[in-house]
Amino acid sequence: MLRLQRCLSGPALETVRSRLVLPAAVPQVIETLRMRFGRPELLINALLRKVRDIPAPRSDRLEGLIDFGMAVQALCDHIEAANERAHLSNPSLLQELVAKLPADQRMMWAGYKRSCQVVDLKTFSDYMTSVVQDASSVVTFEPESRRNNPRDRPKNKAFVNTHAMEGAVSSVRSMNVPTGAAKQFDCAHCSKTGHRVRECIAFKALHVDDRWRRVRALGLCQNCLFSHGRRACRIRSSCDIEGCQFRHHPLLHSLRGPPKAPASNALVAENHTHRLLTSSTLFRIIPVILHGSDVSIDTFAFLDEGSDLTLMEHDLAVSLGLKGSPQPLCLRWTGNTSRMEKESQRITFEIAGEGQHKRHKIVNARTVQCLNLPSQSFQVEEAATKHAHLRGIPVSSYHNAKPKILIGIDNLRLALPLKVREGDGTGPIAARTRLGWCVYGPRESGDTEAYNFHVSRCDCDEELHDTVKQFFAIEEAGVRPSNIPMSKEEQRALTILETTTRRVENRFETGLLWKEDNVEFPNSYTMAVRRLKCLERRMDRDPLLKENLHRQMCEYEAKGYAHRATKAEIDAADPRRVWYLPVGAVINPKKPGKVRVLKGPDQLSSLPAVLFRFRQYGVAVSSDIQEMFHQIRIREEDKNSQRFLWRACPSEKPTIYLMDVATFGSTCSPASAQFVKNRNAVQHAELFPEASKAIVHDHYVDDYLSSFGSAEEATKVANDVRYIHDQGGFKLHNWRSNSSTVLEQLG
Template sequence: MIKKNGICFRCLNGYHSARGCKVGKLCDVVIEGQGPCNRNHHPLLHQDRIESSSHNAVMEKRGKALLNISTVHSKNLPVTVLWDPGSDTSLITHRMAKKLGLSGKDVNLSLVKVGNTIEYQSSKTYCVPLTDKNGKIWNVDAVGMNEISSKVKRIDLSKLPELFTRISNLEVDLPYGEIDMLIGTDCCEILPRVVEHNEGIQLLENQFGFSIRGRHDKITNGSNSSNHILVRTHKLSRLVDLKQINIESTDSLKTKLDKFFAMGEMGTKCKPQCIKCMCRGCPEPNCISLKEERELALIEEGLLYNEEQKCWLVKYPWLRDPMHLKDNIKVANARLKTTENRLKKLGNEYAMKYQREIEDMIDRGVARKLNKEEIQEYKGPVHYIHHHEVLKPESNSTPIRIVFNSSASYMGQKLNDFWAKGPDILNSLLGVLFRFRQNNIAIAGDIAKMYHTVKLSTMDEHTHRFLWRDLDDNRPPDQYALTTVTFGDKPSGTIATLALRRTVENLAKNIRMCKI
C-alpha cells in the first residue's frame, strides 16, 4: 500500500524516494545475534513488525517476555486483564461487555495512524464494575473494541518460587487465551506496583492480587519464542472532532427536548378538548393551544344565521385593524392589464371562457358590481385582490376556475396576515373511513360551492374588491366585490366547516322539537 501510493519508506510522511529522504533514518531494529538491521526502511516496516488491521496498532514480538496480565472478576465472571501503563485509555472487547450484560453509550473514536492520518471509528463506552480481593467495586470506563490483542499461550510457572521466595506459584495468576480488557493510566490507582524484581522479571501487586512481567530463562512456554504480543496504539482519542461525537442516544435527547418545550409552553395550553367535534368533553391528547382557542372563538362570534335570507353571514376574524390596509388600486389596474394581454395571446375562445366564468359568478350572486354612488359613499377599509384562472381539463362543468389571491404582497402587506386562521377542525380521514365501515349502509354526498354558501359582511365585501371589464372595451374597468367566503382566504376553511356543523346541529334540534 505504501509502495503503491509512492510514500517514502524511511519517514512514511512524504511522497519522495527513500534514497533522497533527509528526514528519516535507517532501520534500528535489533536482530537477535546480528545487531541493528540498518536497512533502508522505517523501523515500523521491519519484517518482524506486524500491523493490526483491526485497531491500526503496531505490534512487536518479544521473545520470552511476559506482559502484565491477570484475572479479575466482574459480576462474578472472570475477566482477563492486560495492565498497560503506556495506554491512556482503557479498552474492553464488545464480546466481554455483552457477556457481562453492560449497556454502552455511542461514541466516535479517532485513531491517529502512521503518517499522522486520522481514521474515525464508531464504538461504545462501557462502565465496567471490577471487584477486588476485599469485595470493593471499582468502576472503570472502557472503550469497546472487537479485539485487543492476539491470544496468549499458557506459561509454566513451576519455577516461579525460585525467583520470588515470598510467594508460591499458586498466588500468581497468569491467565492465557483471549485478552478481554486493557486497563491504562486513566485508572492509575489500581495499576499493579512493583514489589520485587529478579534479573529482568518483576513481581507486581495491586488490589486484585499478584502478577508478573518481564523475561527470565526459567519462565517459558516451551517454545523458542513467547506468544505474547505488545500492542502499541499510537493515539486513541474519544473527543477529537466535536462534529463526529454522538454520545447520547436520540431517544434520550428527544425526551429531554420534549420536557424542555413542555416547560416553556406552561400556561399556553387549554384543558384537553376534542378539536374535531368541539364537544369540549373528549380527552383528546393533542389539545388546541390557547391562541387557537381564542381564534376559534373569534370566528364563532362572527358567524351568524340570517333567518330572513336562510343563509349564514360571517364577519371575518380580523386580528389587525383593516383601516391600516393600503390603497392598492393602481397595482390592481396593472395586474388586470397583464391578465387581459395574456388572455388575448391565448386566443378569443380561451378569453371568452374566462369572461363567462366572471358572468357566472355574478349570476350566482358570488360577486356583484359596485355603482359609483356606493363607491363614493363608502368610507370603510378597501382592498383589491388579484384574480387568475386555474385549469381543470378533466371537469366538464368548470374547465376553467377563477381563483383570488389573498396572499399577494403589496408594500409589505398581505391580506391573509390580517386574519386569524383558527385550529384545524377537519375530520380525520382515518376516522371517516372507520365510520364508513361501521354500519351496513353508508351515504356519501357533496355540497356544491360550499364556501360560496356563506355570505360576507359589508366591510368584508369591500376588502374583497376586484377589477374587470369586457375584453374588447378600452374604457376604465368596473369595480366588483365578492359577496361570499372565498377559497384562498386563511380562515375560509374553518368558517365553512363551522357553518356546516351548525347547520346539522340546528337541524337536529328542529327534528327533536318536532318529535316532542
Template sequence: MRNCRSGCCRICGSKHYSLLHLSSQPSTEVQRAPVAEPIISVQSRSGAWIPCRTLLDSGSQVHIVTNRLAHQLQLPKTKSTVAVAGLGDACFNAQGASVCIKFKSHTSNYCACLSALVAPAITDNQPSLTVKPEGWKIPANIQLADPEFYKSQRIDLLIGASMLFELLSVGQIKLAAGLPLLQKTRLGWIVTGGGSSSIKATALQGQAVQRELVAAEGRMDELVRRFWEVESCEEGVVTATKEELACEAHFMTNFRRLDSENKLQRKPEVKVQYSAFIREYLDLNHMSLVPKDSLSLCKYFLPHHCVFKEDSTTTKLRVVFDGSAKTSISDFPVALTGDVCKMYRCVRVAEPDSYFQCILWRDSPDQEVQVFKLDTVTYGTKPAAFLPVRTMHQLASDEKSSFPIGSKTILRDFYVGDLITGGKSAQEVLEVMSQTTNLLSRGGFKLRKWCSNDRDVFDQIADSEKETFLKFDDGSGFTKTLGLAWDPAADVFRFSFSPIQVSPKPCKRLVLSTIARIYDPLGLIGPVVAKAKIFLQEVWREKLEWDESSP
C-alpha cells in the first residue's frame, strides 16, 4: 500500500477507493438470535447411518441438501425443475436434481423421509460465531438435539416448513432474560430464539457487499469459462481420476487371456424376438443357468427390456440390461471403417463377479421362472465402458510383435467398437485390415461391417462382411460413422435435416430446439449453424419468455 500511486478516499483520506467507503454515521444494531440446528442421522445407499447437522427453517418451502452430503450418501438423483429464490429475489444455485432422504432422531425412535433439492451449499457455518453457554443453566435432565449447539459448524441439510411443524412438540423452557429459549421437538430439545447479541449494521453491510461482489465475480468467471470451453477447438489435458487409476490397477492384476472360441460366428437374424435374443445368450455361452443350490450366491438382479433400432443393418431388436483413442481418418486418400461384432460379449467376467449379473427369465407363462447369470461384460453396467476397450488394448500389446500394424491400429484408430482408419494406397489398407482382423481374432473379437471409399478394397471384402448401405430420399447410399452419414462412393459426409412441423406460434423454445437437432461434432457446417445461433442471440436480446411469440 505504501507504493500505491493511486489517490486516497475523497471522504476520509484513507488508502481505499472512494466507492468502498463505509459511512461513519451512527449504525443500527441488528439483533442476532440462534437458529434451530438439530443433529440427526441420515441413511446412505448402503444402509449406514451418518450424522448430519440440520437447519430448521419455517421460511423455506422446500428441503435442501448439500451436494457434499448427497455424494457421501450415494443416493440416486432424480431430475427436478423446481426454481428457488432467496432474499431480495436472488436466484438460489440449485443443481436441477433431488434425492429422497431417510432420517431418524438420535434421541428417540422418530424416523421419516423427505425429498430434498441438491445444492452446492446451504449457508455458512452456524452459528456464525462460537458462543459460550456457561451460566445459561440448561436443565441437565433434557436431551439436546445438538449437545454442541454453541460451536460454529457446517450445515448439510435444511428442513423446510412442510415438515418443520410436524417436528415441534409441546414443551418450552425460557432461560434468563436475553438468552435463547429451549423448544422440545421429536428430534430432541433445540436451542433457538431469544438472545440479545447484536451486530453493527454497517459492518454487516460491508461484509454482505464484499461477499456479493466475490460471488458475482465468481459466477461471471464461470460463465465466461464455460462459453469459451464450448467454442474452443483445443484439446484439454487429459488426467486420470483416482477411480480410473484404480480400474487400471485392478485390470492389470486380474485380467487373463481366454482361448479363442467359435461362439460369435453365428450372425443374429433380422428382427429377432425377445426370447430368441435370450436364447442366443445361452447358445453363445454368454449366460448360464444358476443351479437351485447356488441361488444364494446371486448378489444382484439386472432389470432388462428391449429396444428397437430401425436404422441398424444387423440387429433391429436388442435386449438392454439396466445396470444403472482419438479417431481420425486424417488425410489418407483410402478410408476404411469396421465394427467389432458383439464387442461387450467377447469379454468374459470372472466367475465370482458373474453372480452380480443375474436375471430372471422364462419363455412362456406356463414355465417356471429360472435364474440365469450373465458370464460376459454386459452393456448398461458401469464397467462396460472400460473393460472391452482395455481388453482390446491389452491384446494389442500382447500381440504387437506378430501384428505391428494391427497393434498400432487398435491403439490409435478405434472408438469403443468402431474402427475408422485409412492409408495411402489400397494395398496398405488391405494390410491394415488383415493384421487387425487376425490380431483381434486371437482374443475372440470379430470385425465385420467393413466399408471403404476405394473400390479395390471394397471388392476384396466378403459380401457377408460388408456394410449394408442406407438410402437418402435422392437414392444416394450412406453408412453411419460415429453418428455421421458418410457416402463412401463420393467420399463425403452428408447431413440430413427433417424440419419439424411449423408451429403457428414461433417462440424461443422452438428456435433452440431446432438448433439443438443439428448434429455436427466436427463443425463441418459451422457457417450454417453460426447463422442459426446468431438468430437465437437476437431472440434472446428481446428478453422474451420461452413460449412467447417471436417478433
C-alpha cells in the first residue's frame, strides 16, 4: 500500500484514491488499475510514443545509439510478452525506426537483413541488440552524480544570476558561464561582443512586447535566447515567475504571444486581475468545495468584482465531470494583449464554502485552459497576533493556495461582504460572504509595488480586416499561375507515365512509378500468411465482415480487377519484385524498408478554381467516376508487386492472387489516374473540344463539377463528357443538377 501511495499520480491516483487506506484493499486496487490502464494495447502505444520521441541517434554519440537500441528492445519484448505479435509485422513502424538511424547504421542494417528469411521488428531488435553490445563495450559512461557535482566544475567559471524583474521573491534561473567564454559570443541584438542577448542591457531596456518581436525577428529560441536552428532546446524548465508554466525565458514573461482576432461567434469577457511582485498584499482568496455530477473537489476561489464572467480551469472541470456547450472566448488585456480560448465551454455546477452544507448554483460559467492566478499563503495565528480585529475570525490557514476558479461579477451575491471587520485601516480586513470568511488587503501599512492588468472588450476592426483579407485571398486562389518547377522525382514519374501508358482496347494500361530501376523487395510471404490468419480470426468474430469480404473478393474476380495467379505466372516472376499486399489493411507497395514508389506529379486542378467555375453559370451539373483507380490496368512487369493471399476456408492452403488494376492504397495511383484521364481527354479534343477541356479542368480527382448558361448546353457537354470517359473505361454515375430538364435528358 505504501508503494502504491508513493508511485501513483494523475488519473491513476484519482481512480483508486478512495481505496488507498487499508492494506487489505491492495488486490482490488491492483485489479482496478489493471482494468483501466493495464491493457496491452495502451502499454504498447505508450512504448511506441517513447521510441518515436527519442531523438535520432548520431554516429558521433554512442550513448544515443544505446538509448535508442534499448528502447527498441523494450518495445519488442513487451509486444511478445503481451502476445501482440501482429505489431512485429508492422512495416511502416519498421521503416520509421530504421529511418532514425545514422546513414552508416542503415547501410549495416541493409547488409544484416539479407541473411534473414523474415524481416520484421523482431529482426530489427536483434540487430539493435548487437549494436548496443558493441557500443557498450567501447563507450565510457560518466556517472550522473559525478557529472552534476558542483565541486568538479572548472575553477575559471563565474556565476551569473538572471532575474526577471526587481523585487521578485527568488531568482528564476541561474546559468554557469565560463569567464573566458563569454567574449566568444556576439550579442544578436546590439551586435557587440562580450555578452549574450539575455545579458544585454539594451535588450533588457525594451518593453516585453518589443523583446518578443525582437526575438522572433532574430530567429532566437524563446526559451534560451540562443539561435540553435531546428535543434531541440536543451533547457527544459518553464518560466516559473509567479508559477508561470509556459516555456519561455523570464525576460519574456507576461506576454502570451501576438494579439489574435476573435472568432466571429466568440464571447468577449472583461476581466480585472491583480498581480503582486512582493508578498505584502492578500487577495480575496477563499477555500471552497465544488460539486459536479458525482464528484466533489476542495479548491480555492478568487473573488474578483472586475471580471464580468466566472472562469474555471479546464482540468478542474474535467475532474468534476462537467461538460458544456463549446463557445470561443476572447480575453483581452490592456497593452493590446489578447488571448483566445477556442475550446472554452459553458458549464453549470454547485459551490459551497468550506465546512458549509448549503450549496449555491453557478450557471453560464466558462472554462479556460489556465487562469494562472497568483498563489498565496496565510497564517491565522500570525495575522491575529499583529491585528486584534482578526482574532476569533473562523478562517483556516493555508499555504501556497493557487485558485483554480475565478468568481466574477455575474455571481456577485457570492462575493458580497455581509459583515466586515476593518480594524484601524493599516492592515487587512475580514469580510463574511455567503461562502465564508476571507481576509484580504495589505498585510502591512505603507506602499506596495504591484501591477495589474484588465480584460476589455475586443470591439476593434481587426476581425473585419482579417475577414476581408481572407475573402480576397480565397478569391484569387483559383486564378494564380503556378510556376513551380518539377522536382527530379516528379520528372522521373512523368517519364514513366509517358513511356508505359498505352491504350488496350477501351482501357489504359500503365506501370507503377518506381523510384529506382532495380527494385528488390524482402520476402513478404510469411508476413502475408500471418496477416491473413489474423484477418480470418477477426472474420470469425464478425460474420458480417466475413460475408462482406468474401462478396468483394468474388466481385473483384468477376470485374477483372484480380485473378488467381497461374503456375506459369508464379514461376516466371522475378523474385526481387514480388510483394504481397496485406488484405484488409491499407494497400501500399512501398512498405516496408526504403521508399520505392514515387508519389508522382500533382496533376489535380485547383479545387478553388473548379468551385469558382462551378458557380459561374445558372445550370449546374455534377457526377463522379465509379471506382476510378480500378479502371486502370497495371502492366504485366509490375503485377507481381501486387500479389495477395486469399482462401475461402482457413483449412485450405492460401491461394496467390494478382491485382490487375491500380489499388487505392498505392502512393502513385492518384497521379496515374489523373494522367490517364487527361490523356484520354486529349485524344478526343479535336472532335469534342468543350468536353475535353471540361475533363481536364473541371474534374477534381474523380468528381466532375461544371456549370452552363442553358440546359441545352449542359446536356450536350455532359453527354460528350460521358462518351469520352466511356472510351477510356471510366463510367460516370451519381448525376446531379439543379435542372430537372438536364437530368431527364441525361437519363
